[in-house]
Amino acid sequence: MKKGDFAFRFMLVASIIALLFSCGGDEATTNPTTNSGIRWVGTSFVFDDEPQKKNYSFMLFYYDGCYYCNQFKAVTLADQEVIKILKESFNTTKINAFADSQVIFRDSSVSCNEFATDICGVKGYPTGLFFKDTGIYIGRFEGYVPPATFKLYLKAVLDGTFRTQ
Helix, strand or coil, rough: CHHHHHHHHHHHHHHHHHHHHHCHHHHHHHEEECCEEEEEEECCCHHHCCCCCEEEEEEEEEEECCCCHHHHCCHHHHHHHHHHHHHHHHHEEEEEEECCCEEEEEEEEEEEHHHHHHCCCCCCEEEEEEEEEEEEEEEEEECCCCCHHHHHHHHHHHHHHCCCC
């Protein structure tokens, strides 16, 4: 291996890793733990077999300036019981659907908006999707959900009774 090949490969791997986290916005990349302990991870934790991966995943689609998205993050995701359940049982990923960046999905690079609307079928914000194992779709909710309702959703996902709202 030539000296230049190593530098090129290193930069390529670093760029791919950065892309995995880019749709989450600056908050997810510079501080993956927010809202008093929720650890935001890249989409590879939902769709691939990552080390330390949990059996269930929660993916939040939002956009900057969305009132109900901000309410969901500030109120629902700040609830201590919600934080506890997410930390213990879920890989948590958030995607800014209008971010000017790419996400890696099944070995392809797509825009965050294309991933949200075309691949995941998001029609409004916020939208939450639940998955098990390596990306097996369980269900979704759309719109603001208060903490008490979200806790019921999380528990229903874990016990296998969740139905799309």
